[in-house]
Amino acid sequence: MVYSAEKLSEEKVFKDPVHRYVHVRDRVIWDLIGTKEFQRLRRIKQLGTTFLTFHGAEHSRFNHSLGVYEIVRRMIDDVFAGRPAWNDEDRLLTLCAALLHDLGHGPFSHAFEKVFDFDHEEFTRAIILGDTEVNQVLTRVSPDFPQKVAEVIGKTSEKKLIVSMISSQIDADRMDYLQRDAYFTGVSYGQFDMERILRVMRPREDQVVIKKSGMHAVEDYIMSRYQMYWQVYFHPVSRSAEVILTKILHRAKELFKKNYTFKYEPIHFISIFHEIVTLEDYLKLDEAVIMYYFQIWQEEEDPILSDLCRRFVNRNLFKYAEFDPAKEYKKLAELTTLFVKAGIDPDYYLVVDSSSDLPYDFYRPGEEEERLPIHLLMKNGELRELSRESEIVDSISGKRRTDHKLYYPADFLEDESNHSAVKKQIRALLD
Template sequence: MHYKDEQLNEEKVFKDPVHRYVHVKDQVIWDLIGAPEFQRLRRIKQLGTSYVTFHGAEHSRFNHSLGVYEIVRRIIANFEGRPDWNQEERLLCLCAALLHDLGHGPFSHSFEKVFKLDHEDFTREIVLGDTHINQILARVSADFPQKVADVINKTYQDKLVVSLISSQIDADRMDYLQRDAYFTGVSYGHFDMERILRVMRPTEDQVVVKESGMHAVEDYIMSRYQMYWQVYFHPVTRSAEVILSKILHRAKYLFDNNYQFALQPTHFLSFFEGEVSLSDYLRLDEPVVLYYFQMWADEEDPILSDLCERFSNRHLFKYIEFNPNLQMKEWMELYRLFSDAGIDPEYYLVIDSSSDLPYDFYRPGEEGERLPIHLLMPGGDLRELSRQSDIVEAISGKKRTDHKLYFPLDFVEALPDDSDLKKKMLTILFD
């Protein structure tokens, strides 16, 4: 029997708090899960710094990747035998679903911004490079690793396959909304996934949903909207992200200026130098980063030491609503006051902005173009979701942005009470 068709002697199951069980029968999938590059995802949190806000949010990219695989497995089980579904794509869909987040690094998005990296590039490198993952995929066929990379990169010729893991109603989002809601303990991310899976149908270009399932899709869209503002963009989580970013910026600045670290930043060297190899990338996970932060809290550099102590012990920055587009004069004055007080504004006065577009019905030609969700009407024609749903129409195309100013209130309060600097700072910040 060819490797791609090999089945385990008996089905393996992972007990899962969200989907109850994750079922594995294919030898290929079982081998991929056991590969070191996939096991590494156990050491990367799904929600980055959210655990400082929601203490249950300790789940990993490993959990999530298994969940996305399981949802895709269920979807294609329902698609079997339907028009427009090519059963030959089954294993490709399962592998792409399992491996879609393979390239995420520690504290993913904050880390990427500082070092100008993209986890999707590393996902591609892991799938196509000299890795255990590549060796497993290549046993299916010589071109199979490239096919998996193309699906994840959204360039695969069969757009239906791509839409299963990358669209406005895909397995990726359906898993992380429910999983993140479960582990953060909030109620916002829950929706009737079983209903949605039952009414999903394959078409030539994308997955569509029967019109009878519209209300379940509305619930899903609103769940996503609430999760972004109540969980993903929570201001306390963002405070931890701000400090994390500033630690990495400071460490790189010190390295560039020949600072002698008490603990040599061995694992960070290629990141600081801008020449990150795949092997270096895979070696740097969150436990390693947190170890350095704990050690750097004892460094002689007062800024690096203070920021690491804050991150490690949750002494976070305070925040206020602050719109830089409307308050640039106040920003410039605060910057001057912080400098005069000896509080370096490059590290201790930070504007952070978050924005989200909960649903877009059409955005052609832009980076990250979104396919609209289509409803399959009883007569067989397709209709874009917001044309049928008043709820979705109300939020379609509406981008919401939130601005916060983060700063160490303890530093400001430690200034002498009779200090003009202190009085002026507090007046701008809180009046």
Template sequence: MKINNQALPMEKVFRDPVHNYIHVQHQVILDLINSREVQRLRRIKQLGTSSFTFHGAEHSRFAHSLGVYEITRQICDIFKRNYSIEKIGPDGWDDSQRLVTLCAALLHDVGHGPYSHTFEHIFNTDHEALTVAIITSPETEVFQILNRVAEGFPEKVASVITKTYPNQQVVQMISSQIDADRMDYLLRDAYFTGTEYGTFDLTRILRVIRPYRGGIAFSINGMHAVEDYIVSRYQMYVQVYFHPVSRGMEVILAHLLDRAHELFHEDNQLFEYHSQFLKPFLKGKFTLEDYLRLDDGVLNTYFSQWISEKDLILSDLARRFLDRKPLKSITIDSVDNPNLPIMRDLVEKAGFNPNYYTAINSSYDLPYDFYRPEQGRHRTQIELMEKDGSLVELSKASQLVAALAGQGQGDARFYFPKEMIQKDPTNLFEDYYQAFSSHIHNGALAK
């Protein structure tokens, strides 16, 4: 199959606060960046509701996608220079794989929607499936650009996203426990949230990364740089991604969309004169074109309109979200804690619908895990390469990583209105305030 691998007459660069310059050397990459579907990512925040906690975190999925592309481009250059098939044989890098790898890196998040994961949960969308649809649907600009490279090329790029592409070096460069995606978002999110502990030595990791026949490995003399990456990931999840205030805003957002969903099914004329782009999702029947119309700004505009709606719950939740009034929370030892129904009952007696003003939110993640055959699922573990070419799994060589491996991090929290613990000068909530506060102060919900 002949590949149209047209190079630009002179490389283009994008100035970037994390990588200094993003280097674009192929016409297809520049065309993809300028496509409608990729430009939409400028209007979707990378960190969703985290910007309500870390005010600098206004960066977009567009910037992240460029960053993943740039790290991938650098890896391809290193592999070609030091580890090509011509130099080291079958374990080496075949540079004919470069273009499909770069396209997949740039497009890996193109299917994300507004407030990605919360929206997915409410409307049962799947950003990975939508990424594949955008890449392989003839009506998209992305497909048309990729199809000019070669017939069947869009499907090849999509197979990298779904991890079915036969070359595991390509797949693991984009999706593994230490890939270009994670490396960029950790550095980028740390930069924009101002959290220095999220940084790690990318230069050193790129120095020790290398291909082998089964995928990607790291020279064992670079183990400490990989350890640094694992610890940075651990810190970012604990301090940023699982921050209780960000999750409190997520709960408000989820309840707001839930309420709109419920009201629409009670009266589908409710949003007759506004919120038109959201109606296909409220109906549960949407097209790819419907999905591509949505971004954070569209939803925020609808939330502003909902403040004026007659339904008091919808109006209040919209106001709380736009004005940054998160629900408060306390850690709980179990979702079956016998005090939770009591707390929900107190919230209801104070005048709040507990279905929309309380929530149990659990957030857990593994900083690193190794392959466990008994679990019956594939996991790409991090491999270190000895000088003789043999491989050792990371946690077998690193005591630090062994201590973190397989250990879930995060917590479960019970969310409730701030009014339940805030002294009310009108005394409207006084009785409930006293009862609710006593449960919290006595440690009734947590260990």
């Protein structure tokens, strides 16, 4: 039997709080789930530092990846059922890309990437194409199958329809994480009628389109995404935790470059600090490893590193103030000067953090991050871009919202034993 067509002798199921069950019938999918690279995703949280704000947000990239796979499986079995141009190879390619799309995420994902200039998509492709268990499983389908999967995830595949199912403005990735993140954070913002959206999806050569009758379900989906970003993903307390996390990693990196002698050698970071990280080194990193270092770094002699680690581990986070960098840059300069006078390092304790989101956009050729719009299928067969039919979507199309916060350690400013006059000035500026 050809490996790509081999079915399990008995269907495997994962109990799932969002989709009820995740169904696995294909041998290749089951084998991919069992690889050490995919199992590593159990040790990477889906929402990074958000668990310090919403205590239920302990779910993993493993949960989410299975969810994206299940949505795509349902698309194929329901939406594309009987479609002549859809074949077994396309089906397996889509399922594998959906399952593996987040494979390269590192611990605490985006914060970790920013500090060390990593790209999780590059690591995803490296895992798929490298000397890994995942590559061995994919190669059993065909020698060029890993490359095809990597191209779908990298959005360079000629199979645009498959790419759009996993990465577009209405894709399986977003449909899973909105519902899953809402469930585990305990909020209602991310809920929308996915069943309805799946029923009104129609495959076209380059993308999935939506029947006009399903427009209101799509409006609800877009507004759910909008609310989740501002109520959950950009929550100021989660951002405070991420600021501290980022500063810990920056401090450790700076100390290493200055030949600081750590009490416990950070062996998992050595290649990263030297900027010669290998795939093997990268795959050894997960959030348990990072938290281990944060625990032991609390005892380091460097006061900044030890303080920041204690803050993160014990959730003693920075406070924040509203901040407009366009209007208040002089205040920031004044605060920076005062922090130095007070003996507080502004590089680590006075941080401007900005969050920005574009909830929906139409196609803007040549612009950075070109976005394929959502198209509605009209009764006469014509395709119409969503915002031209929906007043709700039109009102937010192309409008990027940005929020700025200024983070600082309020407890440092309450200590009147040193520099009390300067600290009073700082508090006055921050109030």
